[in-house]
Amino acid sequence: MSALVTLDKVTYSVGERRILDEISLSLTAGEITSLIGPNGAGKTTLVSLLLGLSQPSSGRVERQRGLRIGYMPQKLTLNAGLPLSVDRFLALTGAGSRARRESLELAGASQLVGHSMHGLSGGETQRVLLARALLAKPQLLVLDEPAQGVDISGQQELYAKISELRNQLGCAVLVVSHDLHWVMAQTDSVICLNRHICCHGHPQSISSDPGYLTLFGDKEAPVLAPYVHEHDHDHSMHGDVVDGGCQHD
Amino acid sequence: MTDLLLYALTAGLLLVIPAGPLGSIILWQRMAYYGDTLAHSALLGVALGLLLDTQVEFTVIAVCVVLALVLGPLHRISGNNLDSLLGIAAHTSLALGLVSVSLQSGAIDLNAYLFGDILAVRASDLGLLAAISLLCTGLILWRWNALVAIATHRDLAQVEGLPVARLEILQMVLIALLVAVGMKIVGVLLISALLIIPAATAGRLSRTPEQVALGAIACGCLAVFGGLYSAWQLDTPAGPSIVVFAAALFFLLLPVGRSRRRV
Numbered sequence: 001m002s003a004l005v006t007l008d009k010v011t012y013s014v015g016e017r018r019i020l021d022e023i024s025l026s027l028t029a030g031e032i033t034s035l036i037g038p039n040g041a042g043k044t045t046l047v048s049l050l051l052g053l054s055q056p057s058s059g060r061v062e063r064q065r066g067l068r069i070g071y072m073p074q075k076l077t078l079n080a081g082l083p084l085s086v087d088r089f090l091a092l093t094g095a096g097s098r099a100r101r102e103s104l105e106l107a108g109a110s111q112l113v114g115h116s117m118h119g120l121s122g123g124e125t126q127r128v129l130l131a132r133a134l135l136a137k138p139q140l141l142v143l144d145e146p147a148q149g150v151d152i153s154g155q156q157e158l159y160a161k162i163s164e165l166r167n168q169l170g171c172a173v174l175v176v177s178h179d180l181h182w183v184m185a186q187t188d189s190v191i192c193l194n195r196h197i198c199c200h201g202h203p204q205s206i207s208s209d210p211g212y213l214t215l216f217g218d219k220e221a222p223v224l225a226p227y228v229h230e231h232d233h234d235h236s237m238h239g240d241v242v243d244g245g246c247q248h249d
Numbered sequence: 250m251t252d253l254l255l256y257a258l259t260a261g262l263l264l265v266i267p268a269g270p271l272g273s274i275i276l277w278q279r280m281a282y283y284g285d286t287l288a289h290s291a292l293l294g295v296a297l298g299l300l301l302d303t304q305v306e307f308t309v310i311a312v313c314v315v316l317a318l319v320l321g322p323l324h325r326i327s328g329n330n331l332d333s334l335l336g337i338a339a340h341t342s343l344a345l346g347l348v349s350v351s352l353q354s355g356a357i358d359l360n361a362y363l364f365g366d367i368l369a370v371r372a373s374d375l376g377l378l379a380a381i382s383l384l385c386t387g388l389i390l391w392r393w394n395a396l397v398a399i400a401t402h403r404d405l406a407q408v409e410g411l412p413v414a415r416l417e418i419l420q421m422v423l424i425a426l427l428v429a430v431g432m433k434i435v436g437v438l439l440i441s442a443l444l445i446i447p448a449a450t451a452g453r454l455s456r457t458p459e460q461v462a463l464g465a466i467a468c469g470c471l472a473v474f475g476g477l478y479s480a481w482q483l484d485t486p487a488g489p490s491i492v493v494f495a496a497a498l499f500f501l502l503l504p505v506g507r508s509r510r511r512v
Contacts, residue, residue, distance in 0.1 A: 051408050071408040081452030081461070082277045082400060088457055092398040093409055116456070136409065 070138030122149030265469025292346030
């Protein structure tokens, strides 16, 4: 399978501070890749580089020509003076009414079509954002912490939906997630990020990788548990790895 | 006598038509302070125009557009930095404008620029005003959906393929143009009020972005009628009277908006 997006030794710094250090990865068509890592690991920065929203300080980001990306941002802060119905929100993409109806249905949010965006619950908002991402008829779906602000049963539904959508649409998915259970059970490839890529691979191989074990311990993957990030290496003031503790290439 | 009033009325209406939708977008983008900064800098344009002995409108447009383009990229910086930068730019350019106008020979009525003089609008002014009003309204209509999309979620709009950076420049230039022509009507100190207040009034009562824009135009028109009526009957200054009417409308409709907000 060809790579949809390839990052080649991508580094991103703000001033003196290195947010991301020599990230190389590629996203393959049809695969679910999950991106995990502690807060401040640079997950959202990596996503925005991937999407072309910001440019790397060095290294290259290559997207396949004409790649259709569906993006679901971490959160939506709507201005109170901007009244929008769910349908109008989707129409901002310029999509026709039939496409809007279909993608709401795909996201499992048909019943919300006439609702005001301002009255939606966390879970409903995420569904609508998912519907909007699907309007692009994406080859790659990028979801930045899709379960944020969603209650626990809603989270499981949402994750099940994502797996289902991949099978239905055959698109690649990159998802920033905190749900290790789902990550391990349902994703094809896992990237552990902590400013650099600590480890990267199939969930089964990852869970025995020393880099993963030091991040998440060798307990069974917990269900919806917040994880603790244990450092096996130190970071300098600027976040550079001082002592390379990851025992992989 | 009636000609005077007719010109004033036409000028006011020509201003509030593009100001409605543009003001709505400024509000949604939380850029109210931007409009203020551009408006204050207009006085620098006035000074420059007097210095070069050309038509003031053109130098005002030039100064506003240049400042809009310089400040445009700053919009992405958030937080206190931007606030203080805009504050410095706004008041420095206002003060600089006031000082340089005062240095020039001849008595210049600064009030006309600070608070506008809609009753001094002549038939010859209406041409430029109509052209700019038409241009702004046309451009906003043309890219309306995209501008609302950017105001809703900038990153999402960009991933979806909108030329966000270019549209933001367009928006800046539109504000600059309106400020430049609005100066004559309500003055540099109050022009951003005419952009913001009608949009804020309509925003509370509407269910779609289009209703906000149209409602803002309607509120703006009412304010122009009211302001001119009061200027004519009570001899109040026309520009500030228009703004007072716009604000009165906002407060009058406050209870109405609240009851419908969360239906």
